[in-house]
Amino acid sequence: MTTKRMEIEGMTCEHCEKTVAEALTSAGAAAAQVSWRGGQAVFEAADASDHQLTSAVEEAGYKVTSIAAEAERPTGFRAVVGDARSDYDLVVIGSGSAAFAAAIHAAGAGARVALMESNVVGGTCVNVGCVPSKAMLAPAEQRYRAGHHPFAGIERAALGFDLGQLVDAKAALVDELRQEKYMDLAASYGFTICKGLAEFVDAQTIECGGELIRAGKYIIATGGSPAVPPVPGLKDAGYLTSTTALELRQPPKRMAVLGAGPVGLEMGQLFMHLGSSVTFITRGEVASREEPETSQTLTAVLEQEGARVITNAEVTGVERVAGGRRVSFRHDGREEVLDVDEILVATGRRPNTESLGLEKAGIEVTKNRAIKVGDDLQTTNPRVWAAGDVTGHRQFVYVAAYEGNIAARNALQAAGRKVDFHALPRVIFTSPTFAAAGLTDEQANARGIKCECRVLPMSAVPRALVNRDTRGFMKIVAEVGTGKILGASMVADGAGDVIHSAVLAIQFGLTTDDIANAWAPYLTFAEAFKLAAQTFKRDVSKLSCCAA
Known part of the structure; x- marks a missing residue:
């Protein structure tokens, strides 16, 4: 029985998926998987001809643009990524943000892609990290503020709560996002998710669920887990x-x-x-x-x-x-x-590298068991790349996704891309929030960069004053002589949103003068960045409100 892929135009919803699946089944196809987002269907053709299958779908109201056996690849693709004996062009071990970023790019380039997952699809962020923690932080903060707000004329109240109900609501959100942002996308892009523990048996082959699988290239994106210190008892x-x-x-x-x-x-x-x-x-x-x-x-x-x-x-x-x-x-x-x-x-996280059989594949790790990679994310095995928390790099979901994309481009297309973290933002979702981008004062000095810093207290920011909460600051680290912004840190409500302006300033080489002379809307926390930049040349406490 031949597996075929059909490209289809005109599908707009899940009902269309059902209609196309029924049409294919009526024409003799089996095990049809249809994605309206991806505009395609994958199925077992049995004895049905391409003409019969195409006619059935078009009679249902859709346009078939191509139909081909799954083994047929775009011209020239295999010469780049592997050999004819490979089961897949790319196998990604893991199913979190790094894994999906890699798989989405690879599938979009026409590669045969499989993800290997031994646990729940979606990785740390959506299942047990960013999403569930922020879903709990928000209501807890609302409860606290109701009893501790600074505003005269409004009563403070110690609000009751049902933690079990909050946990259930959090779980429902996690389930929804896992389905929408992971499971549905796999169907949309047409890559396979194989359930089982993946282990290298040699430099070119893995075993997953008792099955030997070979790919042209591999990406390890197994993430990390909470590290537990060896404290007696x-x-x-x-x-x-x-x-x-x-x-x-x-x-x-x-x-x-x-x-x-x-x-x-x-x-x-x-x-x-x-x-x-x-x-x-x-x-x-x-x-x-x-x-x-x-x-x-x-x-x-x-x-x-x-x-x-x-x-x-x-x-x-x-x-x-x-x-x-x-x-x-x-x-x-x-x-x-x-x-x-x-x-x-909460003493950190460790890379998930156990049980992968890395030694059999010639893949080296650091003393902390993170996978050794170069700036291009290639490991010590030329067929294998790694991305995300498993590399020991900064453990943010956006770093994982960024690295997954780069790893896929380098593995499949020899793109030669390298990771660049010089403007990387980071946020701690406390109340008030902490956010930063680029270098700290100490890091700049350690690199031999002569720098100067200014720290603006939130008491100098009009929005903080009207909010009756002046906890926090805005700090800018700039290069001496050029004024080029090297880093910024902020503690304030909304700091995580404001810091993107600093990311852009660092990434595109802007100076403190550029920011000091740029527009900033009055009575926003974004104004803190402009005011902090102005402090390099003037005393902002001597300015009137909204002074240029």
């Missing part, structure tokens, strides 16, 4: 990760958060806003990879909201005690203990 006492914490149906009265990076800060403040008493314990400072002003501001925010923040501490042990867990830690030369109901481990 932690495993036996029990702990939460960012995944399991989002499934709690009752907030704990007392929670310890181990770590104060993006995940720890977001999750810790989430439970603070739901009424939990939260203590952060971290080996360094809060948001230690960012500017010192960021660490100081976020620490102050958390403490003002009632958290205890213990920095430069070492957790030495965990044990179960009556009613909960006891955390032992060393701080300021003293041994201390803390009794809590739950412990949230």
Whole structure:
């Protein structure tokens, strides 16, 4: 039985998919998979002729533009990507944002593509990361603000809530987006999703679900998982990760958060806003990879909201005690203990490289088990590329998607593209939000770049004043002499939206003068970027409102 692909014009909805599938079946086809978004159908032709199949679909009201056996590829394609013995032109191991970005580009170029997934399709972001966490952060913040807003004349209220109902709503949103943004897209673009654990058996072949599969090229996009530190007693006492914490149906009265990076800060403040008493314990400072002003501001925010923040501490042990867990830690030369109901481990993430058989394929890893790649994302096996969290690069969903696209272009089309992170934005969805792009002051100096910085407090930003919330700042790092913007950091409501202006400034080489002389709408947080740029040459406290 021959598998065929039919390109079809005129389909506009899911009903069209059903109509075309019925037409193909009536003409003798079997196992028809139809995508109205992709404008195509894939099916087993059985004994039906191309004429019979085409006539059936066109009699149903659609136009068939081509029909061909699935093995037939665009002219010249195979010469680029592989050999005639390959089952697929490209196999992607994983099914998250990096994997789908790679598969979408490859399928659009006419490649035969398969994704290998051992768990739930969609990867970290949609299933257990960005989407579910932000879906919980938003209602928790609304509840907190109702009882802590700064506006005279409006009563404050301690709103009740049903955490179980919030969790159910979050799960429904995750299911919807997984279907719409992943499962449906696979059908639209016509690539295959194979369920099973993929493992290399040699440099050119993988095994998945007991089946040997060979591809012209491979992309590893298996993502990462929460890293758990080797703290004595932690495993036996029990702990939460960012995944399991989002499934709690009752907030704990007392929670310890181990770590104060993006995940720890977001999750810790989430439970603070739901009424939990939260203590952060971290080996360094809060948001230690960012500017010192960021660490100081976020620490102050958390403490003002009632958290205890213990920095430069070492957790030495965990044990179960009556009613909960006891955390032992060393701080300021003293041994201390803390009794809590739950412990949230947020000490980073590790690449998912176990069970892949990388050694058999000649693929090297770093000491942290991340896959070694060059700037072009190629591994030490010339047939294999890697993208996303598994590379050990910055763990953002947009980085994963960016790398997946580059890996596919380089693997299939020898595009020679290289990753470039010099204007990369990053956001921590605390309240107020932190966002940054480009280099910090320390990073610029470490690279031997002479730079100067200006820090604008939110008390100098009109929008923050009318909002009655002046927590935060805007900082710009610029090159001495040229004024070229190298980096920017911000803590304020809406910082994640404002930072895109800084991304553009860094990416296209704009200077502080360019930003200082550009339009900025009054009474927006975007004005903070302009005001901060103006501080390089003038005292903005001596300007009238909306002064140019």
